[in-house]
Every structure is written in structure tokens, then in C-alpha cells.
Amino acid sequence: MKRPLAALGIWVALSLVSAGCAPLVPISQRVLDSGKETLRLRSMQTRLFETADREGALRDVVATLRDLDFTITKADAVLGVVSGAKPGMRITVTVAPRGERRLIVRANAEQGMAPVEEPEAYQRFFAALEKAMFLTAHQAD
Amino acid sequence: MTRLAFPLALLLLVAGCVATAPRLMEPPAGKGMRPEHQTRLYETPDEGRVLLACATLLQAMGFQVDEAASALGVLSASKTRDANRLTPGEQTAVNVVSLGLLLGGYTAPLALLLMPAGTPQPRNIAAGITTRKVGQGGSRVSVGVVFKENSAEIADPAVYREFFEQLSKALFLEVHDS
Numbered sequence: 618m619k620r621p622l623a624a625l626g627i628w629v630a631l632s633l634v635s636a637g638c639a640p641l642v643p644i645s646q647r648v649l650d651s652g653k654e655t656l657r658l659r660s661m662q663t664r665l666f667e668t669a670d671r672e673g674a675l676r677d678v679v680a681t682l683r684d685l686d687f688t689i690t691k692a693d694a695v696l697g698v699v700s701g702a703k704p705g706m707r708i709t710v711t712v713a714p715r716g717e718r719r720l721i722v723r724a725n726a727e728q729g730m731a732p733v734e735e736p737e738a739y740q741r742f743f744a745a746l747e748k749a750m751f752l753t754a755h756q757a758d
Numbered sequence: 759m760t761r762l763a764f765p766l767a768l769l770l771l772v773a774g775c776v777a778t779a780p781r782l783m784e785p786p787a788g789k790g791m792r793p794e795h796q797t798r799l800y801e802t803p804d805e806g807r808v809l810l811a812c813a814t815l816l817q818a819m820g821f822q823v824d825e826a827a828s829a830l831g832v833l834s835a836s837k838t839r840d841a842n843r844l845t846p847g848e849q850t851a852v853n854v855v856s857l858g859l860l861l862g863g864y865t866a867p868l869a870l871l872l873m874p875a876g877t878p879q880p881r882n883i884a885a886g887i888t889t890r891k892v893g894q895g896g897s898r899v900s901v902g903v904v905f906k907e908n909s910a911e912i913a914d915p916a917v918y919r920e921f922f923e924q925l926s927k928a929l930f931l932e933v934h935d936s
Contacts, residue, residue, distance in 0.1 A: 640843040640875060647839050648883055648905050648917050649924075650820040659818065693826035695806065696833075698813050700823045707822040709835075711814050725817045730840040730880055732820040 677749040795915040831889035841879035852876035
């Protein structure tokens with residue numbers, strides 16, 4: 618009778634000690650996502666487009682996200698931000714002027730509890746966007 | 759008598775609500791003004807540019823924009839992260855080892871020690887940014903930011919210092935790029 622009781626005691630004591638013992642990522646790293654390869658990430662998430670038509674580019678971003686099965690959750694034309702979501706995945710795209718004749722487009726996605734860091738995912742997004750912008754340019758002419 | 763019990767219970771419930779209602783709109787204890795480390799002034803009249811720099815910086819930090827009302831200087835973003843330092847692969851390995859220890863009988867308490875390391879620690883991290891023109895003729899832009907984790911405000915000034923340092927850099931670079 619004594620041995621099972623002692624074993625139970627050890628179990629309870631250890632579970633109390635172990636509670637909250639998970640090795641945690643430091644708070645600054647959790648908030649700022651620091652410690653990542655920011656340059657590599659930035660280059661895969663960013664593209665320059667030779668156009669000054671910011672509103673047109675934003676419309677193309679919206680169309681591309683919808684083609685990729687995202688539901689648009691937020692769009693602000695003045696700020697140049699479009700957000701989309703589909704089950705288990707979220708994406709934010711910003712379109713900012715770079716100089717007078719170029720636009721810089723940055724996309725970042727999140728899947729589950731982690732940022733999407735596969736270059737292929739962004740390559741596919743930008744390929745679809747390039748296609749949409751090319752088509753749009755021809756339609757506008 | 760039993761017919762009275764239900765309305766009486768309801769009455770007590772409502773009375774409880776009334777007692778707590780006035781506290782709803784009070785600022786948190788010991789907190790009046792927004793702490794200094796959560797705001798910064800930028801020497802530019804271009805509020806839109808500052809807000810856009812905030813949006814792209816939040817993107818670089820892995821946030822997803824949830825709300826953007828540029829006319830009012832409001833930007834909200836969030837992200838979900840696993841606070842467990844171990845990668846998902848390492849967590850699985852820990853769980854396999856834990857299971858082995860659990861099946862070992864007397865080694866089971868050791869499994870309990872290991873288990874937290876193999877469990878994901880999901881955290882919802884939110885960023886709330888507000889901008890406003892200040893100074894004579896709106897020559898400067900005030901930026902306020904609050905970070906929250908699982909709805910609790912993050913108080914560590916170092917996090918805010920790093921955010922504003924990166925924002926200053928982004929604005930400086932932008933000015934010199936265009």
C-alpha cells in the first residue's frame with residue numbers, strides 16, 4: 618500500500634515542478650520575430666514593379682488573392698494594404714510607392730502558428746500577381 | 759415557494775452585474791497616461807507615410823494586418839506563434855521519448871518532467887498602432903503602439919524600444935530612397 622502512495626506522491630510533486638517548465642522563446646523574439654534571416658525573408662517577400670498606378674496594383678493584388686482562394690478580410694486603398702485569409706492561413710500585402718515610377722509590393726503569410734518562409738510560396742504568389750498586372754496593363758491600353 | 763426561486767436567482771444575478779458594471783470603463787490599476795516608452799514623435803507632417811512604414815515594419819515582424827483605417831490613423835495587426843523554443847520536429851521527438859518513459863512504469867514521472875517541452879505553447883500576439891498629427895500646423899506625427907500577448911499587455915520597454923528603433927530606420931531609409 619505504501620509503494621503506490623509514494624509513487625503517487627512523486628508523480629504529483631514532479632508534475633507540480635514541471636508545470637511551466639517548457640523552454641520558452643524570449644518575449645522580444647516572440648513579438649519582433651527577431652533572430653530570423655531578415656534579409657533573405659525580405660527579398661523573398663518583396664518585388665518591385667515598374668508602374669506608378671498604385672490603385673491598379675492594389676486591385677490586381679485583390680484579384681490575385683481571390684484567385685488563390687483567399688477571402689479579403691481588410692483593404693485600405695490610402696494606406697495600400699490588403700489582407701486575406703483562408704482556412705489555416707493568413708496573408709498581408711502592402712503596396713508602397715518607391716520613387717515616382719515604381720511600386721514595391723511586400724507579401725507575408727502565416728500558416729498555423731508559424732510564418733510562411735518557403736520561397737516557392739512567394740514565387741507562386743508573385744508569378745500570379747505579375748500575370749494579373751500584365752493582363753491589366755494590356756486591358757488598360 | 760419553488761416558483762419564487764427562479765426569479766430570485768435571476769434577481770441575484772442581475773444585482774451582481776450592476777455591482778461590477780461601473781468598473782468596466784476604468785483604466786487598469788496604477789495606469790493613467792500611456793507609458794512614455796509606448797509613444798514617439800517623428801519630425802514629419804506626412805502621417806500616411808508613417809502609418810505605411812508601421813504597416814511594412816509589422817509585416818517584417820511577421821504580423822498580419824487585421825484593421826487599417828488610415829483616415830483615423832489606426833492600424834491593428836496580430837500573429838500566432840508557438841512560444842515553445844523547440845521546433846515542431848523536436849517537440850515530436852520529445853513526445854516519443856516521453857511515451858517511452860511513460861510505458862517504462864517507474865520511469866513515468868520522468869515523462870511528466872519532459873511533457874511540457876513537447877507541448878506547443880500557442881500565443882496570440884497583437885499590435886495596436888495609432889498615429890496623430892501634433893505640433894503647430896501638424897508638423898510632427900505622434901506614434902503610439904501597444905503590444906499584447908494573449909490579451910495581456912506586454913510591459914517590457916525593450917520590445918517597444920526595438921520597435922521604434924526599427925521604425926526610425928525605416929523612415930530614414932525611405933526618405934533617402936525616394
